[in-house]
Amino acid sequence: xKKYILIIKNVWSEMTxxxxxxALWRLRVNLQLLTxxxxxxxxxxxxxxxxxxxxxxxxxxxxxxxxxxxxxxxSRSYGVGDHITQGDLSNYLIRPINYFAFWFAQDLGDKAMNxxxxxxxxxxxxxxxxxxxFIQTDPTFLILAAICAFVAVFLYFFLNFxxxxxxxxxPEVWAPRFIFIILITFFAGGLFPLDILPAPLYEIFKYxxxxxxxxxxxxxxxGQLYLQQILQGIATxxxxxxxxxxxxxxxxxxGLKLYTAYGR
Amino acid sequence: xPAIDVKNLTKIYSVFQKEPGFSGTxxxxxxxxxxxxxxxxxxxxxxxEGELVGFIGPNGAGKTTTLKCLSGxxxxxxxxxxxxxxxxxxxxxxxxxxxAFVMGQKNQLWWELPPMETFLLNKEIYDIPQxxxxxxxxxxxxxxxxxxxxxTPTKKLSLGQRMKCELIASLLHxxxxxxxxxPTIGLDVVMQSKLREFIGEYNRKFGATIILTSHYMGDVQxxxxxxxxxSVGQIIFDGQLSKLVQKYAPYKLISxxxxxxxxxxxxxxxxxxxxxxxxxxxxxxxxxxVKITATRILKELPVEDLNIEDADIExxxxxxxxxxx
Numbered sequence: 001x002k003k004y005i006l007i008i009k010n011v012w013s014e015m016t017x018x019x020x021x022x023a024l025w026r027l028r029v030n031l032q033l034l035t036x037x038x039x040x041x042x043x044x045x046x047x048x049x050x051x052x053x054x055x056x057x058x059x060x061x062x063x064x065x066x067x068x069x070x071x072x073x074x075s076r077s078y079g080v081g082d083h084i085t086q087g088d089l090s091n092y093l094i095r096p097i098n099y100f101a102f103w104f105a106q107d108l109g110d111k112a113m114n115x116x117x118x119x120x121x122x123x124x125x126x127x128x129x130x131x132x133x134f135i136q137t138d139p140t141f142l143i144l145a146a147i148c149a150f151v152a153v154f155l156y157f158f159l160n161f162x163x164x165x166x167x168x169x170x171p172e173v174w175a176p177r178f179i180f181i182i183l184i185t186f187f188a189g190g191l192f193p194l195d196i197l198p199a200p201l202y203e204i205f206k207y208x209x210x211x212x213x214x215x216x217x218x219x220x221x222x223g224q225l226y227l228q229q230i231l232q233g234i235a236t237x238x239x240x241x242x243x244x245x246x247x248x249x250x251x252x253x254x255g256l257k258l259y260t261a262y263g264r
Numbered sequence: 265x266p267a268i269d270v271k272n273l274t275k276i277y278s279v280f281q282k283e284p285g286f287s288g289t290x291x292x293x294x295x296x297x298x299x300x301x302x303x304x305x306x307x308x309x310x311x312x313e314g315e316l317v318g319f320i321g322p323n324g325a326g327k328t329t330t331l332k333c334l335s336g337x338x339x340x341x342x343x344x345x346x347x348x349x350x351x352x353x354x355x356x357x358x359x360x361x362x363x364a365f366v367m368g369q370k371n372q373l374w375w376e377l378p379p380m381e382t383f384l385l386n387k388e389i390y391d392i393p394q395x396x397x398x399x400x401x402x403x404x405x406x407x408x409x410x411x412x413x414x415x416t417p418t419k420k421l422s423l424g425q426r427m428k429c430e431l432i433a434s435l436l437h438x439x440x441x442x443x444x445x446x447p448t449i450g451l452d453v454v455m456q457s458k459l460r461e462f463i464g465e466y467n468r469k470f471g472a473t474i475i476l477t478s479h480y481m482g483d484v485q486x487x488x489x490x491x492x493x494x495s496v497g498q499i500i501f502d503g504q505l506s507k508l509v510q511k512y513a514p515y516k517l518i519s520x521x522x523x524x525x526x527x528x529x530x531x532x533x534x535x536x537x538x539x540x541x542x543x544x545x546x547x548x549x550x551x552x553x554v555k556i557t558a559t560r561i562l563k564e565l566p567v568e569d570l571n572i573e574d575a576d577i578e579x580x581x582x583x584x585x586x587x588x589x
Contacts, residue, residue, distance in 0.1 A: 003388035010385065014376045017417070090337050091372045096360040097389050260339040260353065 003097070004105035011076065011109030026117055030125075033066045036191060037129070046132075051196040056132040057222055061193050063131065064218050067118050069190050072152045072213055074114040076106040080164025081173030089259065104157060111153075134222065141223045144230050148217035151237045155209055158244035165248065168255030189215025209244070212237035265349065267441060267473040268311040268334065273343035275304040275329055275497075303329040305497040306343070311475065313440075316467045318488035319477040322585055325494045327477040331443045334475070335365040347441060361390055364439040368446035371426075372433055373418045379429035380414045383436060390437035397436060403469075404432045407462050424455040431459075435466070442466075444476045448483055460486045481578040495585055505577065512584050513575035516554045518561065520545045521569040534561055543568065 015022050040062055044055040083089045092099050136142055163180050167173045187210035194215045195202055205211045216233050219225055278298040304326045311317055319327045332338040336352035345352055350359035373382045387397045408428045448456045464487050467474050484491055493501040501508055522543045534557055539546040549557045
């Protein structure tokens with residue numbers, strides 16, 4: 001266990017050596033957030049309504065989405081593909097370490113660093129902009145939202161890892177990753193709530209894993225779903241985690257056989 | 265039981281062939297051509313515990329492939345491998361804790377962080393008890409004369425310093441079997457000899473079984489009594505270095521310094537001229553006749569100085585590979 005804590009610590013030390021890089025990344029995240037914030041502020045007047053969202057709910061969604069993206073999307077495991085194609089994977093195969101846990105620990109380190117900054121920044125934005133924020137007081141929704149976010153972390157990890165495993169078959173690991181990033185940006189609901197789209201579309205989205213990354217946990221936080229819908233959602237997300245885990249394991253084993261057959 | 269036992273190991277890679285250019289890329293999407301490449305063909309050898317063996321051979325001979333098979337990175341196509349009684353490709357935890365594989369061209373140190381952080385992480389990965397860790401670290405830093413640099417970020421270290429730290433990181437868990445793939449690659453002469461000393465010392469001190477590959481004959485000559493020579497996937501020699509010379513170079517070199525210029529035809533009667541630049545001459549003479557020839561030379565030529573040397577090992581090996589094509 002201690003080795004994983006050390007890995008988390010190492011990730012922090014690494015991030016602090018690239019301070020400027022990290023600061024610029026945070027700046028980008030915040031600029032994007034502000035754009036979305038002012039856009040929705042302009043679209044929905046103070047007493048207006050957009051779909052099932054009034055101004056307060058929508059702004060809460062946008063700010064909450066920013067925080068949640070930090071929790072769920074921040075990761076390092078995009079490096080899996082490069083490890084495989086450049087052969088660095090060998091260094092880990094010859095050591096008694098679990099390669100999945102190694103990356104998961106790095107992801108956690110990255111998330112923790114990003115979260116601490118995001119909380120600080122959001123507090124600042126809060127004090128400056130004084131948005132009409134919706135605060136959920138019902139502990140049931142809070143706990144359920146936390147569970148959804150927890151499941152989402154794993155969901156994202158396995159999706160991300162799976163993309164990296166492409167490296168076993170093709171050196172072009174970044175092409176599928178870009179497509180993945182675009183899918184995530186649109187389908188995960190980080191930019192807008194998915195239920196402002198036409199209802200038939202959402203009926204499809206309901207069955208995709210992306211929906212459960214950001215949109216669903218936020219929706220639960222806002223208290224806009226019935227308990228039954230929430231439980232159904234959690235079940236769907238959990239099934240996706242299981243499916244993805246099995247796929248990742250299968251693909252990993254296949255890929256590893258290839259890797260240990262060709263060598264790199 | 266030998267520490268390493270390899271029987272009839274064959275490794276065939278099937279490599280995907282792509283025609284050059286864009287049309288080649290498109291074609292390869294639909295029909296892929298694979299070419300089978302035999303990297304190792306039916307090789308067998310045993311290595312005893314505590315032995316230090318050198319693997320030599322030209323690029324692409326199969327040295328690294330052999331090490332990868334032994335460390336569990338490659339799945340053998342056929343044949344049996346046993347390392348400390350384990351099947352390497354199963355990569356069992358206990359097996360991994362007993363071995364180390366140092367790849368000269370690959371980093372395990374965290375690039376942005378001081379090597380010490382990697383050492384500490386390895387301590388946890390290998391479950392090294394604190395006291396043993398402290399002792400191993402002290403031993404290794406002393407043997408390699410590494411000082412404070414373990415607290416400098418890796419990216420700021422020179423290649424030699426980094427290689428030393430890589431070695432420390434790989435040896436902290438006191439592996440019983442050590443695979444070194446080109447450990448001296450890219451290092452300057454001083455650093456090369458220091459690293460050699462260290463490897464020899466490590467072998468003696470800890471009784472570790474070591475296999476070393478290198479392009480530099482110097483490495484092997486300085487360290488290994490036994491060498492295995494691989495060429496095009498086959499072992500062409502396995503034995504003591506001195507035997508190699510006897511087998512492939514049944515001649516010695518007689519170097520002379522002459523008092524005055526002598527007819528080349530006269531010198532030629534003693535043996536093959538390897539080098540001539542008056543007053544210096546070097547002759548290749550068959551090992552069994554060397555005594556008689558030397559006496560004759562002393563009698564018949566105006567010799568100022570005479571020296572009998574073994575054949576140059578590097579040259580011998582070049583000859584061996586040359587014959588193999």
